[in-house]
Structure formats: structure tokens, C-alpha cells
Amino acid sequence: MDIVIRATVVFVLLWFVLRVSGKRQVTQLSAFELILLVTLGDLISQTVLQDDLSLTGGTLAVATFALLSVLLSWLSWRFRRSRRLLEGEPTILVKDGHVDDAVLRFERLPVDDVLAAAREHGVRDLAAVDLMVLEADGTFSVFTKSESDGEEPPKRGAVAS
Structure with a gap:
């Protein structure tokens, strides 16, 4: 029981x-941070486990x-209000081509990482970005300004031609 409590x-x-x-994400970690994670695991x-190195321990x-991981996942699924606390929430980094420096400072995210994420999504210039979001899982979603900004979106149930 002691192992369960410590765990x-x-x-x-x-x-x-x-x-x-x-x-x-793991791909965003430096070599030092990766070594820290491995050391943290040890x-x-x-x-x-302390002194209990048995298979049972x-x-x-x-x-x-x-079990705790599954419990957190279930709580997040079952109680929507807990999702923000348990999983985090997406953060808007760039809106209408403008980088939010305060958000970058809060997330401790260098602008170089934002530029790299934009390039990974095929965007050369942040001015072409309508919205860039840092998702709760650490990935970036990038939405560019389309050439059809003036067009209305299709009505609900209608098929766009």
C-alpha cells in the first residue's frame, strides 16, 4: 500500500x-531537457519504489x-469544466499577422519557434497568418488569410461549389 500512496x-x-x-512536445526539447527528463524518470x-525492487512493487x-492517468482522462471527458485545468487550453499567439509578445513571454516561447512553426505549415511571412494557436498538447495550428476573405461562408446545410 505504501507504494501506491507514494506513486x-x-x-x-x-x-x-x-x-x-x-x-x-518532445521534439521541441533541447538535448539537456531530454537528459533531465530521463534523470527525472530515474x-x-x-x-x-524506495527499497522495494520486486516485480510486485x-x-x-x-x-x-x-490508473491515475486513465482517471484524469475520464474526469476531463466527463466534466467539461475540469478539462481546462487538467489538459490546458489553446493559446492564440498570432492574430491578423500580429504576434502577441505578452503571450509569448507567458508561454516562455521564443519568436523563433513561432517562425519555425509557421514555416512548417508552409507560411513564409507572419503577415499572411490569420490565426496561429498553440494547442494544449504543444502543437501549433496555423490558419492563413485566404484570398476569398470577402466571400460569405456557405449557409448551413448548403454545399459550397
């Missing part, structure tokens, strides 16, 4: 640290992490 405490601590640390295993720790 639960470490899981909650990890969840909190990851939520506070920001929206980044520290976590030592903290959770390891299985209990993994099962506790998996």
Missing part, C-alpha cells in the same frame, strides 16, 4: 510540474500511474 503523490507532483512547465522510480507503481 499517487509523485503522479500528482509530476502532473503539476508538467502543467506549470509549459506546452512543449529519480521518480527511486522515490516511488514495480507492477504496483506502474499500475497506479496508469
Whole structure:
């Protein structure tokens, strides 16, 4: 039972640290940050298992992490209001071609990363971006200004020709 309690405490601590640390994907991590994550994994295993290196202890720790992960996922699905807290929310970085510097500072996101994300989406100039969103999972969504800005969108149920 001691392993389950320690695993639960470490899981909650990890969840909190990851939520506070920001929206980044593994591909966005520097080599140093990746090494820190691997080291963190070793520290976590030592903290959770302490002296119990048995198969049962390891299985209990993994099962506790998996169960808590499924529980968070279910809570997020079941209670929409909890989703923002549990998963985060998308953040608008660029609107109408203008970068929101305050948001970049808050997200600790260099403008170079924004420019790289735009290039990955085939956009050369941020002035062509209608909206760029940093999604809760750390990915970027980029919407460009279309040439048909003046056209009305099709009516509901109508098929665009």
C-alpha cells in the first residue's frame, strides 16, 4: 500500500510540474531537457519504489500511474469544466499577422519557434497568418488569410461549389 500512496503523490507532483512547465512536445526539447527528463524518470522510480525492487512493487507503481492517468482522462471527458485545468487550453499567439509578445513571454516561447512553426505549415511571412494557436498538447495550428476573405461562408446545410 505504501507504494501506491507514494506513486499517487509523485503522479500528482509530476502532473503539476508538467502543467506549470509549459506546452512543449518532445521534439521541441533541447538535448539537456531530454537528459533531465530521463534523470527525472530515474529519480521518480527511486522515490516511488524506495527499497522495494520486486516485480510486485514495480507492477504496483506502474499500475497506479496508469490508473491515475486513465482517471484524469475520464474526469476531463466527463466534466467539461475540469478539462481546462487538467489538459490546458489553446493559446492564440498570432492574430491578423500580429504576434502577441505578452503571450509569448507567458508561454516562455521564443519568436523563433513561432517562425519555425509557421514555416512548417508552409507560411513564409507572419503577415499572411490569420490565426496561429498553440494547442494544449504543444502543437501549433496555423490558419492563413485566404484570398476569398470577402466571400460569405456557405449557409448551413448548403454545399459550397
